Amino acid sequence: MSINLRYFASLKEVAGRPEDNLTYTDTLTVHEVWKRANPDKSLPGNTLTAVNMEYVDFDFIVKDGDEVAFFPPVTGG
Amino acid sequence: MSIQIRTAAFDPYQEIQTYRNAKTGNTGALGATGIFIGTMRDFNEGAAVKGMTLEYYPGMTEKQLEKIVSEAQRQWQIIDSLLIHRVGDIFPNETIVLVAVWSSHRGDAFDASRYIMEALKSKAPFWKKELLGTGDERWVANNTNGYKSE
Numbered sequence: 001m002s003i004n005l006r007y008f009a010s011l012k013e014v015a016g017r018p019e020d021n022l023t024y025t026d027t028l029t030v031h032e033v034w035k036r037a038n039p040d041k042s043l044p045g046n047t048l049t050a051v052n053m054e055y056v057d058f059d060f061i062v063k064d065g066d067e068v069a070f071f072p073p074v075t076g077g
Numbered sequence: 078m079s080i081q082i083r084t085a086a087f088d089p090y091q092e093i094q095t096y097r098n099a100k101t102g103n104t105g106a107l108g109a110t111g112i113f114i115g116t117m118r119d120f121n122e123g124a125a126v127k128g129m130t131l132e133y134y135p136g137m138t139e140k141q142l143e144k145i146v147s148e149a150q151r152q153w154q155i156i157d158s159l160l161i162h163r164v165g166d167i168f169p170n171e172t173i174v175l176v177a178v179w180s181s182h183r184g185d186a187f188d189a190s191r192y193i194m195e196a197l198k199s200k201a202p203f204w205k206k207e208l209l210g211t212g213d214e215r216w217v218a219n220n221t222n223g224y225k226s227e
Contacts (some may be wrong), residue, residue, distance in 0.1 A: 006134070008132060008134055008202065008204060009132050009204035009206070009216060010204075010216045046219075050134075050137060050202075053134070053136055053137035053140050053141075054140075055200075069134065069137070071134070071202060071204065072204065072216065072218075072219075073218070073219040073220070074198075074199065074200065074201060074202050074203055074204065074220065075203065075204050075205045075216075075217040075218075075219060075220050076131070076133070076162060076173075076174070076197060076198065076201050076202075076203025076204070076205070076220075077115050077162075077173065077174050077194060077197050077198040077201075077203070077220065
Protein backbone atom coordinates (compact mmCIF):
# COMPACT_ATOMS: atom_id res chain seq x y z
CA MET A 1 0.00 0.00 0.00
CA SER A 2 1.14 3.54 -0.67
CA ILE A 3 0.21 7.01 0.57
CA ASN A 4 1.29 10.49 -0.43
CA LEU A 5 2.50 12.88 2.26
CA ARG A 6 2.36 16.68 2.12
CA TYR A 7 4.07 19.10 4.49
CA PHE A 8 3.22 22.79 4.75
CA ALA A 9 4.71 25.95 6.30
CA SER A 10 6.94 25.27 9.34
CA LEU A 11 6.25 21.52 9.12
CA LYS A 12 7.83 21.55 5.65
CA GLU A 13 10.96 22.95 7.29
CA VAL A 14 10.83 20.36 10.09
CA ALA A 15 10.43 17.50 7.61
CA GLY A 16 12.98 19.04 5.25
CA ARG A 17 10.83 18.42 2.16
CA PRO A 18 7.42 19.46 0.77
CA GLU A 19 6.14 15.99 -0.06
CA ASP A 20 6.87 12.34 0.23
CA ASN A 21 5.59 8.88 -0.61
CA LEU A 22 5.38 6.05 1.91
CA THR A 23 4.80 2.38 1.17
CA TYR A 24 3.63 0.13 3.99
CA THR A 25 2.01 -3.24 4.66
CA ASP A 26 0.51 -2.88 8.18
CA THR A 27 -2.20 -0.68 9.72
CA LEU A 28 -1.01 2.88 10.33
CA THR A 29 -2.51 5.90 12.07
CA VAL A 30 -1.66 9.40 10.91
CA HIS A 31 0.75 9.76 13.84
CA GLU A 32 2.45 6.48 12.94
CA VAL A 33 2.73 7.72 9.34
CA TRP A 34 4.73 10.70 10.61
CA LYS A 35 7.00 8.48 12.71
CA ARG A 36 7.56 6.07 9.82
CA ALA A 37 8.34 8.89 7.37
CA ASN A 38 10.34 11.01 9.84
CA PRO A 39 11.91 8.55 12.29
CA ASP A 40 14.38 11.04 13.76
CA LYS A 41 11.92 13.96 14.20
CA SER A 42 9.15 14.29 16.76
CA LEU A 43 5.82 15.69 15.60
CA PRO A 44 5.21 19.15 17.15
CA GLY A 45 2.25 18.96 19.55
CA ASN A 46 0.21 21.68 17.89
CA THR A 47 0.40 20.04 14.44
CA LEU A 48 -2.82 19.77 12.44
CA THR A 49 -3.41 16.81 10.16
CA ALA A 50 -5.64 16.21 7.15
CA VAL A 51 -6.42 13.15 5.05
CA ASN A 52 -7.68 13.79 1.53
CA MET A 53 -8.07 17.48 2.45
CA GLU A 54 -10.34 16.91 5.48
CA TYR A 55 -9.16 17.49 9.07
CA VAL A 56 -8.55 14.28 11.06
CA ASP A 57 -7.11 13.36 14.47
CA PHE A 58 -3.65 11.81 14.97
CA ASP A 59 -5.24 8.37 15.52
CA PHE A 60 -7.09 8.33 12.19
CA ILE A 61 -6.20 5.16 10.23
CA VAL A 62 -4.99 5.79 6.69
CA LYS A 63 -5.76 3.68 3.65
CA ASP A 64 -4.07 2.94 0.34
CA GLY A 65 -3.93 5.97 -1.94
CA ASP A 66 -4.65 8.58 0.75
CA GLU A 67 -3.05 12.02 0.76
CA VAL A 68 -1.91 12.78 4.31
CA ALA A 69 -0.96 16.37 5.20
CA PHE A 70 0.87 17.82 8.21
CA PHE A 71 0.83 21.52 9.01
CA PRO A 72 0.96 24.03 11.90
CA PRO A 73 -2.02 26.06 13.21
CA VAL A 74 -3.49 28.13 10.39
CA THR A 75 -2.79 31.88 10.27
CA GLY A 76 -4.77 33.29 7.34
CA GLY A 77 -7.10 36.26 7.17
CA MET B 78 -21.48 32.83 -4.20
CA SER B 79 -17.86 33.30 -5.18
CA ILE B 80 -14.66 32.12 -3.48
CA GLN B 81 -11.38 33.23 -5.00
CA ILE B 82 -7.69 32.78 -4.18
CA ARG B 83 -5.60 35.59 -5.69
CA THR B 84 -1.86 35.82 -6.28
CA ALA B 85 -1.90 39.54 -7.20
CA ALA B 86 -2.92 42.65 -5.26
CA PHE B 87 -6.58 43.66 -5.59
CA ASP B 88 -8.76 46.64 -4.70
CA PRO B 89 -11.51 45.30 -2.41
CA TYR B 90 -13.84 48.25 -3.03
CA GLN B 91 -13.60 47.75 -6.79
CA GLU B 92 -14.21 44.01 -6.36
CA ILE B 93 -17.38 44.67 -4.35
CA GLN B 94 -18.62 47.17 -6.94
CA THR B 95 -17.88 44.86 -9.87
CA TYR B 96 -19.48 41.83 -8.23
CA ARG B 97 -22.55 43.80 -7.19
CA ASN B 98 -22.97 45.37 -10.62
CA ALA B 99 -22.78 41.96 -12.32
CA LYS B 100 -25.83 40.77 -10.46
CA THR B 101 -28.95 40.97 -12.58
CA GLY B 102 -31.63 39.27 -10.51
CA ASN B 103 -33.25 39.87 -7.11
CA THR B 104 -31.34 43.10 -6.49
CA GLY B 105 -34.40 44.69 -4.89
CA ALA B 106 -34.02 42.28 -1.97
CA LEU B 107 -30.43 43.32 -1.15
CA GLY B 108 -31.22 45.40 1.91
CA ALA B 109 -27.98 44.80 3.80
CA THR B 110 -24.33 44.27 2.92
CA GLY B 111 -21.85 43.08 5.53
CA ILE B 112 -18.23 43.74 4.56
CA PHE B 113 -14.94 42.83 6.20
CA ILE B 114 -11.59 43.83 4.70
CA GLY B 115 -8.36 42.58 6.24
CA THR B 116 -5.29 44.66 5.41
CA MET B 117 -1.64 43.90 6.07
CA ARG B 118 -0.08 45.93 8.91
CA ASP B 119 3.54 47.04 9.04
CA PHE B 120 3.95 45.75 12.61
CA ASN B 121 3.13 42.59 14.54
CA GLU B 122 4.04 41.21 17.97
CA GLY B 123 6.24 44.21 18.75
CA ALA B 124 8.29 44.12 15.53
CA ALA B 125 8.29 46.07 12.29
CA VAL B 126 7.17 43.93 9.36
CA LYS B 127 8.06 44.85 5.80
CA GLY B 128 6.43 41.99 3.94
CA MET B 129 5.09 38.49 4.22
CA THR B 130 4.51 35.34 2.23
CA LEU B 131 1.17 33.59 2.47
CA GLU B 132 1.30 29.87 1.81
CA TYR B 133 -1.79 27.71 1.28
CA TYR B 134 -2.82 24.15 0.49
CA PRO B 135 -4.28 24.21 -3.04
CA GLY B 136 -7.43 22.14 -3.07
CA MET B 137 -7.92 21.88 0.69
CA THR B 138 -8.02 25.64 1.21
CA GLU B 139 -10.81 26.09 -1.34
CA LYS B 140 -12.64 23.05 0.06
CA GLN B 141 -12.55 24.42 3.62
CA LEU B 142 -13.64 27.89 2.50
CA GLU B 143 -16.59 26.34 0.63
CA LYS B 144 -17.60 24.46 3.79
CA ILE B 145 -17.40 27.66 5.85
CA VAL B 146 -19.56 29.64 3.40
CA SER B 147 -22.03 26.72 3.15
CA GLU B 148 -22.35 26.66 6.94
CA ALA B 149 -23.00 30.42 6.95
CA GLN B 150 -25.70 29.91 4.31
CA ARG B 151 -27.26 27.23 6.50
CA GLN B 152 -27.33 29.46 9.59
CA TRP B 153 -28.32 32.81 8.08
CA GLN B 154 -30.46 34.17 5.26
CA ILE B 155 -27.79 35.03 2.69
CA ILE B 156 -28.62 36.11 -0.85
CA ASP B 157 -25.04 36.22 -2.10
CA SER B 158 -21.44 36.36 -0.87
CA LEU B 159 -17.96 37.15 -2.15
CA LEU B 160 -14.76 35.90 -0.50
CA ILE B 161 -11.32 36.78 -1.87
CA HIS B 162 -8.04 35.81 -0.13
CA ARG B 163 -4.51 36.67 -1.19
CA VAL B 164 -1.60 34.23 -1.31
CA GLY B 165 2.07 34.68 -2.22
CA ASP B 166 4.14 37.77 -1.45
CA ILE B 167 2.18 40.58 0.25
CA PHE B 168 3.23 44.02 1.47
CA PRO B 169 1.86 46.48 4.06
CA ASN B 170 -1.38 48.25 3.09
CA GLU B 171 -2.33 45.49 0.65
CA THR B 172 -5.59 43.64 1.19
CA ILE B 173 -5.25 40.13 2.58
CA VAL B 174 -8.90 39.14 2.67
CA LEU B 175 -12.30 40.44 1.59
CA VAL B 176 -15.60 39.01 2.83
CA ALA B 177 -18.85 40.55 1.57
CA VAL B 178 -22.27 39.16 2.42
CA TRP B 179 -25.51 40.38 0.88
CA SER B 180 -28.80 39.74 2.61
CA SER B 181 -32.15 41.44 3.15
CA HIS B 182 -31.54 42.38 6.78
CA ARG B 183 -28.55 43.64 8.79
CA GLY B 184 -28.55 40.85 11.37
CA ASP B 185 -27.86 38.20 8.77
CA ALA B 186 -25.27 40.38 6.99
CA PHE B 187 -23.36 41.24 10.19
CA ASP B 188 -23.48 37.79 11.74
CA ALA B 189 -22.73 35.78 8.59
CA SER B 190 -19.76 37.96 7.58
CA ARG B 191 -18.37 37.74 11.13
CA TYR B 192 -18.83 33.99 11.21
CA ILE B 193 -17.09 33.53 7.84
CA MET B 194 -14.09 35.59 8.99
CA GLU B 195 -13.72 33.89 12.36
CA ALA B 196 -14.10 30.40 10.85
CA LEU B 197 -11.58 31.26 8.12
CA LYS B 198 -9.10 32.40 10.79
CA SER B 199 -9.29 29.07 12.62
CA LYS B 200 -9.96 26.49 9.86
CA ALA B 201 -8.76 27.63 6.43
CA PRO B 202 -5.25 26.37 5.63
CA PHE B 203 -3.22 29.55 5.11
CA TRP B 204 0.11 30.28 6.78
CA LYS B 205 1.92 33.63 7.10
CA LYS B 206 5.68 34.00 7.13
CA GLU B 207 6.75 37.52 8.03
CA LEU B 208 9.79 39.37 6.74
CA LEU B 209 10.79 41.66 9.60
CA GLY B 210 12.38 45.08 9.41
CA THR B 211 15.59 43.49 10.70
CA GLY B 212 15.68 41.15 7.69
CA ASP B 213 14.82 38.10 9.80
CA GLU B 214 11.93 35.84 8.87
CA ARG B 215 9.42 34.20 11.22
CA TRP B 216 6.26 32.14 10.93
CA VAL B 217 3.17 33.60 12.59
CA ALA B 218 2.48 31.05 15.35
CA ASN B 219 -1.31 31.18 15.55
CA ASN B 220 -4.38 33.35 15.10
CA THR B 221 -6.15 34.80 18.11
CA ASN B 222 -9.84 34.16 18.77
CA GLY B 223 -11.62 37.28 17.48
CA TYR B 224 -14.58 36.76 19.83
CA LYS B 225 -12.37 37.11 22.93
CA SER B 226 -11.05 40.47 24.10
CA GLU B 227 -7.24 40.45 24.24
